[in-house]
Ligand SMILES: NC(=O)C1=CN([C@@H]2O[C@H](COP(=O)(O)OP(=O)(O)OC[C@H]3O[C@@H](n4cnc5c(N)ncnc54)[C@H](OP(=O)(O)O)[C@@H]3O)[C@@H](O)[C@H]2O)C=CC1
């Protein structure tokens with residue numbers, strides 16, 4: 496793995512653009528693949544991505560292309576940054592284009608809805624010759640694109656590969672810790688989105704900050720149960736990609752998931768709102784919890800709210816009236 500080879504970023508949305516910007520600001524050669532021709536043009540000609548990060552000025556070293564093979568040719572690392580439910584298809588497209596030894600770092604936060612598997616499982620199947628890693632942690636694209644500091648975790652099954660990748664991707668403002676708990680890092684990042692919807696819904700429905708804190712805390716217990724069923728280690732879930740990201744997204748309207756939940760709670764129209772990853776994850780996490788016999792009532796109620804089977808207030812009443820037990 497050489498530090499002089501370009502970084503390929505696949506996905507011209509908010510997070511792909513922000514990660515490309517972070518790499519460019521650290522002096523690295525960056526090739527950003529976006530499928531939308533207007534986005535490619537805006538980035539190359541005007542150094543901006545008005546559709547996904549309006550107002551952000553991009554480093555001219557971020558070069559975009561609509562040709563995925565050109566983006567990944569000779570790259571030292573590939574960052575895959577399209578939404579979770581597109582990762583399987585992206586890996587299929589990538590397989591014949593990418594060199595066998597090039598690490599592919601998954602940056603989406605979700606669980607594959609069709610199979611109920613973690614994205615790294617899907618990627619390892621589609622790209623059997625490539626080292627697979629995941630990047631997750633508290634990091635709003637709008638913060639990272641502006642060069643504001645944060646820290647995330649880069650995980651891979653092999654501890655040395657994870658450390659080498661973390662060093663490769665780290666920048667002076669994006670500090671990358673490493674972990675060999677791939678399942679823990681991925682599951683924490685995916686499941687916190689469901690709780691961010693719940694937290695936003697509570698605020699939107701006017702149920703107050705105390706309810707928000709209680710719900711997020713009990714939701715974190717569920718997150719840890721469901722993540723454990725994927726093989727996650729508990730200490731990973733207490734770190735940046737678990738608690739850290741939960742803390743960020745469950746308390747800020749800058750979170751797309753929180754904003755989605757908040758609109759739901761207010762009874763506002765959801766049309767025109769951008770995809771919140773937690774919507775798909777709530778349904779699949781609820782299904783997984785049932786199949787595996789895991790008690791996850793908050794996840795279940797978020798899925799019901801998203802299905803319009805129950806209102807936010809009804810969900811809260813249902814949660815409050817469950818049989819009392821000691822806290823675990
Ligand atoms: N936004 C954030 O702050 C953060 C997001 N993430 C995660 O990163 C992932 C991506 O999120 P984000 O960048 O915000 O999403 P956006 O909605 O901002 O952008 C999604 C991008 O993916 C592209 N895309 C969608 N489907 C496909 C496809 N099938 N093939 C190729 N490209 C596709 C879209 O292209 P087009 O414009 O043509 O539709 C768009 O460029 C999510 O899993 C999210 O949870 C993680 C950390 C921070």
Ligand SMILES: O=C(CO)COP(=O)(O)O
Pocket residue numbers: 604632633634635636688691740743744749750751752753771772
């Ligand atoms: O994952 C994120 C920040 O770490 C972004 O969260 P949202 O997708 O809810 O905006």
